[in-house]
Amino acid sequence: MVQLLTPDGERVPHPDYELDPTPGELRGLYRDMVLARAADGEGVTLQRQGELALWPSLLGQEAAQIGSARALRDDDHVFPSYRDHGVALCRGLDPLHVFRLFRGVTHGGWDPADHNFHLYTLVIGSQVLHATGYAMGVAAEDAGTAVAVYFGDGATSQGDVSEAFNFAAVYNAPIVFFCQNNQWAISAGNERQSRVPLFRRSAGFGFPGVRVDGNDVLACLAVTRAALARARSGAGPMLIEAFTYRMGAHTTADDASRYRDPVEVEEWRGKDPIARLGLHLRTTGLADDEFFARTDREGADLAADLRASVRGMPDPGLADAFGRTYGSEHPLVAEELAWFREYSASFVAAEEG
Amino acid sequence: MTLSLVRAINEALRGALADDPKVVLMGEDIGKLGGVFRATEGLQKDFGEHRVLDTPLAESGIVGTAIGLALRGHRPVVEIQFDGFVFPAYDQIVTQLAKMRARSGGRLGLPVVIRIPYGGGIGAVEHHSESPEALFAHVPGLRVVSPSCASDAYWMLRQAIDCDDPVIFLEPKRRYYEKEPVDTTAPAATLHSVRVVRPGRDMTLVGYGPTVRTCLDAAAAAEEDGVSLEVLDLRSLSPIDFDGIEASVRRTGRLSVVHEAPVFFGAGAEIAARISERCFHHLEAPVLRVGGYHMPYPAGRMERDYLPDLDRVLDAAERTLAY
Numbered sequence: 001m002v003q004l005l006t007p008d009g010e011r012v013p014h015p016d017y018e019l020d021p022t023p024g025e026l027r028g029l030y031r032d033m034v035l036a037r038a039a040d041g042e043g044v045t046l047q048r049q050g051e052l053a054l055w056p057s058l059l060g061q062e063a064a065q066i067g068s069a070r071a072l073r074d075d076d077h078v079f080p081s082y083r084d085h086g087v088a089l090c091r092g093l094d095p096l097h098v099f100r101l102f103r104g105v106t107h108g109g110w111d112p113a114d115h116n117f118h119l120y121t122l123v124i125g126s127q128v129l130h131a132t133g134y135a136m137g138v139a140a141e142d143a144g145t146a147v148a149v150y151f152g153d154g155a156t157s158q159g160d161v162s163e164a165f166n167f168a169a170v171y172n173a174p175i176v177f178f179c180q181n182n183q184w185a186i187s188a189g190n191e192r193q194s195r196v197p198l199f200r201r202s203a204g205f206g207f208p209g210v211r212v213d214g215n216d217v218l219a220c221l222a223v224t225r226a227a228l229a230r231a232r233s234g235a236g237p238m239l240i241e242a243f244t245y246r247m248g249a250h251t252t253a254d255d256a257s258r259y260r261d262p263v264e265v266e267e268w269r270g271k272d273p274i275a276r277l278g279l280h281l282r283t284t285g286l287a288d289d290e291f292f293a294r295t296d297r298e299g300a301d302l303a304a305d306l307r308a309s310v311r312g313m314p315d316p317g318l319a320d321a322f323g324r325t326y327g328s329e330h331p332l333v334a335e336e337l338a339w340f341r342e343y344s345a346s347f348v349a350a351e352e353g
Numbered sequence: 354m355t356l357s358l359v360r361a362i363n364e365a366l367r368g369a370l371a372d373d374p375k376v377v378l379m380g381e382d383i384g385k386l387g388g389v390f391r392a393t394e395g396l397q398k399d400f401g402e403h404r405v406l407d408t409p410l411a412e413s414g415i416v417g418t419a420i421g422l423a424l425r426g427h428r429p430v431v432e433i434q435f436d437g438f439v440f441p442a443y444d445q446i447v448t449q450l451a452k453m454r455a456r457s458g459g460r461l462g463l464p465v466v467i468r469i470p471y472g473g474g475i476g477a478v479e480h481h482s483e484s485p486e487a488l489f490a491h492v493p494g495l496r497v498v499s500p501s502c503a504s505d506a507y508w509m510l511r512q513a514i515d516c517d518d519p520v521i522f523l524e525p526k527r528r529y530y531e532k533e534p535v536d537t538t539a540p541a542a543t544l545h546s547v548r549v550v551r552p553g554r555d556m557t558l559v560g561y562g563p564t565v566r567t568c569l570d571a572a573a574a575a576e577e578d579g580v581s582l583e584v585l586d587l588r589s590l591s592p593i594d595f596d597g598i599e600a601s602v603r604r605t606g607r608l609s610v611v612h613e614a615p616v617f618f619g620a621g622a623e624i625a626a627r628i629s630e631r632c633f634h635h636l637e638a639p640v641l642r643v644g645g646y647h648m649p650y651p652a653g654r655m656e657r658d659y660l661p662d663l664d665r666v667l668d669a670a671e672r673t674l675a676y
Contacts, residue, residue: 106456106458107452107455107456107457108456108457108458109457109458111457111460112424112457112461118424119456119457119461121449123444123448123449126417126444126445126448126449128417129413129414129417129418129420129421129445130417130418130420130421130424130449131421132417132418132421133417133418133419133420133421133422133423133424133425134421134422134424134425135421136418136421136422137421137422137424137425137426137427138425140377140403140427141425159413159441160413160414160417160445163409163411163413163414163417164414164417164418166409166411166414167408167409167411167414167418170409321455323459324454324455324458324459325454325455325493325494326454326494326496326518327454327459327462327516327517327518328516328517328518330592331545331592331594331595331596332591332592332593
């Protein structure tokens with residue numbers, strides 16, 4: 001397992017993956033993780049208050065998401081799963097988009113072209129094939145960019161993910177498969193998904209796989225950077241298994257205490273990705289109290305802004321949805337929309353009459 | 354030029370590949386072999402392996418990567434080898450392909466065509482004779498069409514490839530080798546419009562794909578008995594040109610729908626319901642359906658009794674006209 005920063009905040013070398021970040025970059029990674037955790041925590045709170053239908057928390061996976069996402073170039077294209085709020089933040093997506101999705105205002109209303117960041121995909125593993133096809137297109141155009149796709153440990157059991165691995169290998173697609181192994185697919189642990197470590201899956205398809213400490217933001221950054229460079233150079237796909245832990249429940253609809261041992265959760269609390277980089281920044285003197293206070297304040301401000309925006313969010317009307325099913329004229333849609341408008345108007349007329 | 358239906362498909366694919374560098378063909382055995390029905394014969398040789406992809410044997414993978422290619426700006430045309438093999442891809446088609454535009458607020462169109470040789474009548478083994486059209490027509494976001502003849506096959510496929518929505522393109526495999534003159538320069542009709550194939554007075558027969566020929570044969574036989582049957586080729590199952598059917602039924606007052614797929618919850622049920630609503634006061638008889646029975650498609654030696662044929666169409670006509 002590749003590790004560059006121990007849980008005690010100590011830098012350790014690795015023969016294959018070196019990284020020489022500037023103090024500013026280190027502080028930036030810390031700040032990204034704090035902001036991601038703050039926005040995520042607000043998601044949980046707003047769901048509890050009835051403002052959101054659901055929230056899948058990323059708690060504990062900040063390093064895997066921020067480290068990998070900060071390795072990307074703007075012109076690389078990203079296919080997320082549905083827990084990748086930290087990646088979204090790094091891509092520059094307005095976090096409100098994600099809140100709209102989990103409030104039930106849209107199914108994913110942002111334009112992927114704006115930040116080279118595709119819509120969330122909720123069906124497990126489907127996006128891995130989409131990313132692979134996209135990367136096949138990139139390869140055909142000789143575009144010199146890479147594609148990154150995010151998925152979890154549970155997704156590796158899906159046939160679509162195995163098919164994607166195979167297509168990517170056969171067509172030598174410039175893609176990085178970034179698997180966040182948070183060890184729990186709702187209530188099913190790793191032993192119910194695989195008999196071999198996940199990073200070894202790629203060997204059977206003919207491309208390399210690496211396991212990285214998913215709570216080590218520096219290791220995630222270094223390994224993803226190398227995998228992306230490899231993909232852009234035409235050397236083909238690579239699998240990264242970020243070994244991490246889902247500190248919260250699967251979603252706000254889940255109760256993790258029914259299936260897992262609190263001792264295990266406590267053990268992982270000691271490997272917290274933010275605390276570990278914070279410790280490093282303190283002991284090396286690369287950040288002072290003022291930095292930590294300011295960063296915490298930024299997180300609190302982000303959460304407050306999100307809270308205010310979500311609470312004031314109006315409900316959309318169904319009439320707008322009719323025209324989005326097809327790209328051009330469709331007689332059935334037109335007929336149903338006309339009927340819906342007339343029917344809706346009859347209530348207004350009745351009230352006025 | 355005179356072309357068989359399958360050659361017309363080939364010509365349409367060739368034309369699309371030549372006209373638009375973004376068009377790519379994907380499928381099992383479509384390159385070197387030219388497809389098991391030879392629909393893509395010669396295309397990889399002429400356009401290269403980057404335009405005509407021999408894919409791994411994985412239908413979900415083919416459609417899933419086609420979605421990705423479409424997101425990148427390509428226009429993939431996928432061949433599913435046989436009707437019964439589409440279901441590994443059904444999740445990607447229904448859950449992803451059909452919904453992408455709606456869930457992106459109308460932004461992301463996926464111009465993907467999925468060609469499926471479908472239907473029975475060729476004495477094939479299991480899983481090679483199915484008619485799954487209703488399973489696709491029921492899904493918002495898809496367009497579903499099926500040509501019945503070479504001429505329509507050519508321009509309908511060209512239009513399907515030009516369409517910015519996903520299109521399920523169902524090819525009646527037992528009509529693949531029926532020939533007719535095809536004018537590839539003639540202006541095309543609208544993809545989703547009904548065609549009056551044979552005008553008549555007493556009753557309307559609606560067929561599509563493989564059953565249009567069956568309806569025409571029935572109409573020819575009925576004429577000898579002095580009964581005039583009008584035959585419509587539906588051409589499109591989603592959307593359906595109800596205006597076109599209504600116009601015919603208002604004239605004839607009677608309607609029967611003929612398809613190979615099981616009658617229960619089939620296209621005929623939708624047409625019967627809508628036409629009953631639209632033409633209630635013009636109908637002289639209930640709308641009858643002629644189609645498959647509620648069983649998995651039977652083994653080849655039984656299919657003659659399973660498939661709607663001339664006699665079953667005439668039987669329905671007789672019952673309808675008896676009202």
